[in-house]
Amino acid sequence: MPTLADVVRELESIYDPAWAESWDAVGLVCGDPAAEVRKILFAVDPVAAVADEAIEWGADLIVTHHPLYLRGVTSVAATTFKGRLIHKLIKNDVGLFTAHTNADVADPGVSDALARAVGLTGPLTPLQPSADDPRRGLGRVGALPAPVSLAEFARRAADGLPATAGGLRVAGDLDRRVQRIAVSGGAGDSLLGTARAAGVDVFLTADLRHHPATEFMETSGGPALIDAAHWATEWPWLTDAARRLTSISAAKGITVETRVSETVTDAWNTTAKCEDLK
Numbered sequence: 650m651p652t653l654a655d656v657v658r659e660l661e662s663i664y665d666p667a668w669a670e671s672w673d674a675v676g677l678v679c680g681d682p683a684a685e686v687r688k689i690l691f692a693v694d695p696v697a698a699v700a701d702e703a704i705e706w707g708a709d710l711i712v713t714h715h716p717l718y719l720r721g722v723t724s725v726a727a728t729t730f731k732g733r734l735i736h737k738l739i740k741n742d743v744g745l746f747t748a749h750t751n752a753d754v755a756d757p758g759v760s761d762a763l764a765r766a767v768g769l770t771g772p773l774t775p776l777q778p779s780a781d782d783p784r785r786g787l788g789r790v791g792a793l794p795a796p797v798s799l800a801e802f803a804r805r806a807a808d809g810l811p812a813t814a815g816g817l818r819v820a821g822d823l824d825r826r827v828q829r830i831a832v833s834g835g836a837g838d839s840l841l842g843t844a845r846a847a848g849v850d851v852f853l854t855a856d857l858r859h860h861p862a863t864e865f866m867e868t869s870g871g872p873a874l875i876d877a878a879h880w881a882t883e884w885p886w887l888t889d890a891a892r893r894l895t896s897i898s899a900a901k902g903i904t905v906e907t908r909v910s911e912t913v914t915d916a917w918n919t920t921a922k923c924e925d926l927k
């Protein structure tokens with residue numbers, strides 16, 4: 650039976666912690682390195698529903714994309730949701746490991762899985778290559794097999810991503826023909842200028858805000874925008890990460906059982922029109 654230390658070593662060989670942004674907090678959050686690990690649940694968010702799912706399944710470890718703690722803490726008392734989560738995990742012998750910005754820039758990383766999920770085929774290149782290794786980086790640029798209307802691409806993207814209450818929001822001429830696409834899993838505001846400079850037809854990301862999106866669309870000649878649910882843009886990576894961990898572990902004679910959480914942990918759980926609320 651592999652130990653948590655064995656599994657962490659394999660995970661860090663795929664998602665090197667040195668690749669993480671300086672403000673990020675990645676790696677092992679809780680768990681005894683000597684503990685035995687067989688069942689590993691992959692999820693986007695370290696939240697109560699995911700912890701409950703892990704415990705019910707009998708998981709020994711949860712691998713999440715988002716960190717539980719990003720800044721220094723002086724207490725893990727069960728007086729906050731984070732403290733309660735830590736208590737629940739430790740009481741049930743469940744470890745927690747995070748691969749965040751180091752998984753974003755990995756090759757393949759979060760945006761490769763997103764690109765494939767929305768129908769991009771052929772080679773993918775980083776939208777913003779990493780300074781130390783241009784084969785890695787943030788976001789991906791790729792192409793659809795043939796040009797389609799923006800409306801048709803949005804339909805395919807919606808079909809390829811897991812369903813969320815918010816669905817997709819689209820900015821641009823729906824009849825416009827599109828083929829070269831940039832994608833970036835998670836909040837992609839900071840890459841708007843890079844996407845424009847890349848000369849793509851569409852930039853698909855999450856958490857776009859009114860002012861940056863309006864300015865972007867009012868400046869002619871730029872790509873159309875598609876704004877998806879944050880959770881949905883990162884969820885496709887979980888399957889890829891689980892598959893890669895299973896395969897590199899198997900090559901060393903280590904057997905692990907993985908599962909991808911299908912619990913929708915996007916912050917928004919419904920949408921309503923004003924008349925629905927009357």
Ligand SMILES: [Zn+2]
Binds near residue numbers: 835
């Ligand atoms: Zn994210």
